[in-house]
Amino acid sequence: MSAKNNSKDILIETASRLFRIKGYYGVGLKDILEESGIPKGSLYHYFPQGKEQLAIAAINHTKEIVVNEIQALFDEFEDPIKAFQTHLQHLSEIIIKSDNIGFPIGTIAGETYSTSEPIRMACHLAFEEWQAIYRKKLLKCGYDKAQSNDLALAVNLMIEGAILLSLTNKSNRPLEVAKEQITLLLRKD
Amino acid sequence: MSAKNNSKDILIETASRLFRIKGYYGVGLKDILEESGIPKGSLYHYFPQGKEQLAIAAINHTKEIVVNEIQALFDEFEDPIKAFQTHLQHLSEIIIKSDNIGFPIGTIAGETYSTSEPIRMACHLAFEEWQAIYRKKLLKCGYDKAQSNDLALAVNLMIEGAILLSLTNKSNRPLEVAKEQITLLLRKD
DNA sequence: CATAAATTATACCAACCGGTCTATTAGAAT
DNA sequence: ATTCTAATAGACCGGTTGGTATAATTTATG
Numbered sequence: 534m535s536a537k538n539n540s541k542d543i544l545i546e547t548a549s550r551l552f553r554i555k556g557y558y559g560v561g562l563k564d565i566l567e568e569s570g571i572p573k574g575s576l577y578h579y580f581p582q583g584k585e586q587l588a589i590a591a592i593n594h595t596k597e598i599v600v601n602e603i604q605a606l607f608d609e610f611e612d613p614i615k616a617f618q619t620h621l622q623h624l625s626e627i628i629i630k631s632d633n634i635g636f637p638i639g640t641i642a643g644e645t646y647s648t649s650e651p652i653r654m655a656c657h658l659a660f661e662e663w664q665a666i667y668r669k670k671l672l673k674c675g676y677d678k679a680q681s682n683d684l685a686l687a688v689n690l691m692i693e694g695a696i697l698l699s700l701t702n703k704s705n706r707p708l709e710v711a712k713e714q715i716t717l718l719l720r721k722d
Numbered sequence: 723m724s725a726k727n728n729s730k731d732i733l734i735e736t737a738s739r740l741f742r743i744k745g746y747y748g749v750g751l752k753d754i755l756e757e758s759g760i761p762k763g764s765l766y767h768y769f770p771q772g773k774e775q776l777a778i779a780a781i782n783h784t785k786e787i788v789v790n791e792i793q794a795l796f797d798e799f800e801d802p803i804k805a806f807q808t809h810l811q812h813l814s815e816i817i818i819k820s821d822n823i824g825f826p827i828g829t830i831a832g833e834t835y836s837t838s839e840p841i842r843m844a845c846h847l848a849f850e851e852w853q854a855i856y857r858k859k860l861l862k863c864g865y866d867k868a869q870s871n872d873l874a875l876a877v878n879l880m881i882e883g884a885i886l887l888s889l890t891n892k893s894n895r896p897l898e899v900a901k902e903q904i905t906l907l908l909r910k911d
Numbered sequence: 912c913a914t915a916a917a918t919t920a921t922a923c924c925a926a927c928c929g930g931t932c933t934a935t936t937a938g939a940a941t
Numbered sequence: 942a943t944t945c946t947a948a949t950a951g952a953c954c955g956g957t958t959g960g961t962a963t964a965a966t967t968t969a970t971g
Contacts, residue, residue: 558748559833575948640829644747645748646892647821647824648748661891690884694881697831697832702849702850714907750957764920773959
């Protein structure tokens with residue numbers, strides 16, 4: 534039994550990482566248990582509804598990681614362009630070498646959108662929350678409401694697409710291109 | 723035994739469809755065999771290296787579907803903006819209702835980029851081929867080489883991201899936004 | 912028609928899957 | 942120290958997985 538009851542958090546963090554790297558069906562409970570060192574009884578103690586419930590917690594964890602990084606950048610930079618550039622620069626620099634990032638939300642969403650409504654919803658809400666943060670920042674910086682809506686969505690889909698292509702192509706160039714094109718879109722709207 | 727030897731094609735088409743909808747690990751051989759009606763012996767006859775080999779054939783099939791649609795549009799429209807708009811409009815109209823499209827290449831890539839080099843490579847080559855077609859068209863229409871490179875990649879990643887978000891959010895709005903933003907990028911570059 | 916090659920068909924296999932269950936251990940409260 | 946609750950631990954389960962093997966059937970060829 535671990536020190537002071539953080540087994541649940543360890544499970545969530547481990548699942549979050551593994552699902553980002555190999556997706557929901559590509560990761561078995563055994564993989565999560567082995568990497569986390571938590572016994573199966575604990576997993577079902579904390580997540581009595583099973584793998585799907587753990588996945589939802591993992592998705593929310595992933596969402597929060599991004600929320601925290603973006604929010605910190607928005608607090609640091611008044612200019613959303615600068616904030617997005619920094620975010621993408623950071624991703625670009627570490628995505629290929631890091632074995633912790635993977636494809637946030639995207640793989641799980643692609644696997645389960647038609648087979649698990651609770652998971653699809655968790656992914657959908659994660660995307661929505663990211664967009665809401667982008668939108669709020671854009672509004673605050675003078676973009677009108679329609680523009681903020683569209684650009685928040687565009688940035689979100691571009692980052693997802695860029696991460697996917699960077700991983701697939703083993704190159705950070707897609708993220709670099711996304712950084713430039715997002716900059717162009719935000720400057721010219 | 724089916725008429726004139728198209729079992730291999732049927733397997734590929736079925737696998738292509740199922741992998742797009744649920745990913746590589748989300749689809750078992752049994753699912754493919756049941757939907758296609760082809761016996762397992764045939765599967766191993768045509769794909770003696772197993773599931774991975776079938777997946778690569780399926781990825782190439784998916785790639786060709788998109789190549790054919792885009793090429794037809796590029797032949798029909800001199801203006802690449804018009805062609806992309808038509809492509810995205812078509813996707814936007816059918817993506818939510820259709821149970822045939824799914825997420826071309828994206829889900830499989832996200833699941834396997836770190837665990838199967840042959841599959842990652844097949845996905846990478848598919849993306850590259852799509853971009854090459856976009857690039858050729860852009861060059862032909864007067865965009866310079868650097869612009870063509872960046873825009874081809876940007877369009878590719880935006881379409882992937884937009885499809886993913888449309889499926890996850892059960893809304894065609896991401897594809898509509900992608901259509902508009904791609905139009906802006908192509909117009910202003 | 913006979914033979915060889917191609918294709919089909921299905922039983923079998925070990926390993927893996929998510930989930931259930933129960934006993935044990937640890938922690939919290941008194 | 943005792944009692945109760947929380948958490949751990951791991952065996953067990955039926956079903957599924959991708960792959961192997963072999964026989965049967967069909968097709969192609971001369």
